[in-house]
Amino acid sequence: MTDRTISIRGLFRISRPINLLMVAFAQLMAAYFLIEKTPQGLPVLQDYRLYLLILATLLITAAGYMINDYYDVKIDYVNRPNEVIVGKGIKRRVVIFLHTIFNFTGIGLGALVAPRIAIVNFVAAFLLWLYSNRLKREPFIGNLTVAFLTGLSVYLVAFYYQKNELLVLTYAIFAFFLNLIREILKDIEDRNGDRKHGCRTLPIVIGFRKTKQVIFIVALCFVSAILIITFEINKPELFYYFGGLGIAFVWFMRKIYLADRKGHFTQLSTWAKILMLVGTMSMAFL
Numbered sequence: 001m002t003d004r005t006i007s008i009r010g011l012f013r014i015s016r017p018i019n020l021l022m023v024a025f026a027q028l029m030a031a032y033f034l035i036e037k038t039p040q041g042l043p044v045l046q047d048y049r050l051y052l053l054i055l056a057t058l059l060i061t062a063a064g065y066m067i068n069d070y071y072d073v074k075i076d077y078v079n080r081p082n083e084v085i086v087g088k089g090i091k092r093r094v095v096i097f098l099h100t101i102f103n104f105t106g107i108g109l110g111a112l113v114a115p116r117i118a119i120v121n122f123v124a125a126f127l128l129w130l131y132s133n134r135l136k137r138e139p140f141i142g143n144l145t146v147a148f149l150t151g152l153s154v155y156l157v158a159f160y161y162q163k164n165e166l167l168v169l170t171y172a173i174f175a176f177f178l179n180l181i182r183e184i185l186k187d188i189e190d191r192n193g194d195r196k197h198g199c200r201t202l203p204i205v206i207g208f209r210k211t212k213q214v215i216f217i218v219a220l221c222f223v224s225a226i227l228i229i230t231f232e233i234n235k236p237e238l239f240y241y242f243g244g245l246g247i248a249f250v251w252f253m254r255k256i257y258l259a260d261r262k263g264h265f266t267q268l269s270t271w272a273k274i275l276m277l278v279g280t281m282s283m284a285f286l
Contacts, residue, residue: 010089011098014069015062022273023061023153026280027054030157030171033283034164044161049113053160056113057153059106060121064128064149066099071132078193117160124149137199139206140214143183151176167286170229170238174279177222182272184215185256189265212256219253241282248275 031044038047069076073086086095103125111118127145136142151172158168187194187201188211194201202211223246230238252271259265 007089010085013083014066014085014090014095016065019065020058020061022277022280024054024058025277026154026171026175027057027157029280029283030154030168031161033286034168034171035157035161038161039163049160050157052109053113053117053156056106056109056117056121057156059102059109060125060128061153063099063102063106063125064132066095066102067129068132068136070095070099075190075193075197075199078196079190114160117156120152120156120159124152137194137201139200139202139204142201143180143187146183147176147180150179166229167233167235170226170233171280171283173225173229175276177218177225178272178276178279180218181215181222181256182269184211184218185265185269185272187211189262189269215256216253219249223249235286237285238282241285242279245275245279245282248278 027050031050035044038044044050069086070092073084073092076084086092090098107118107121107125110121127149131142131145135145154175155165155168155172158165184202188203188208191201191203191208195204202214206214226242230242252268252275255264255268255271259268
């Protein structure tokens with residue numbers, strides 16, 4: 001264990017910069033292509049509040065990653081011993097300090113945007129702490145919490161500007177279901193460490209095969225929800241893009257059906273991220 005209180009590399013890794021970039025990208029895409037202008041007629045990319053909203057979201061998200069690693073350090077020593085950061089790259093007390101500072105700053109920036117954004121950020125920060133402290137050790141509720149917050153990060157732009165909310169909601173639901181599937185896949189991948197430390201995630205409570213069945217039920221709900229909303233919006237471009245993405249999703253689900261090793265589920269988790277990124281890019285065609 002290092003004597004350093006904090007290392008730049010450790011701070012970089014614990015913040016999950018790739019994930020943060022994906023969140024910022026999704027919010028920028030939603031603002032530019034789906035919102036376009038503020039209620040006052042100003043191009044949305046010229047509104048400084050958009051960038052405050054994005055920065056606040058990233059700070060709350062990064063704080064969530066930090067507190068998750070803080071509580072998961074013993075589990076991570078089993079599942080990913082070479083990737084443990086807390087206690088190595090960053091001291092435990094520093095993680096708590098940064099988590100607190102990031103959350104307060106994120107809520108404060110949200111208040112500068114609008115009081116309702118500050119309230120959303122406060123609730124998100126609390127749920128991320130509750131997830132790390134308790135909910136992630138319970139079956140399914142932890143998965144739902146993270147998926148809900150992922151979808152909320154996309155919808156937040158429309159919630160602030162009060163514009164094209166149904167269209168943005170389509171992408172929020174897309175992010176929600178794909179992330180829900182990804183979270184369950186991660187539980188399958190991490191079941192050895194989770195079992196050793198008393199977690200009651202789906203693979204531990206109902207078993208490996210039944211957890212796969214849950215994923216397929218979630219996938220069916222996912223496809224149904226997207227179809228219903230795209231019919232409601234009635235944009236042909238959305239049908240074409242999601243239809244093409246549906247082919248990739250069928251391939252993805254087939255890979256889940258065949259997966260039986262930890263490495264398979266690690267790859268599938270990455271593919272879920274890629275599908276989310278490709279789905280986000282479809283905003284440019286609307």
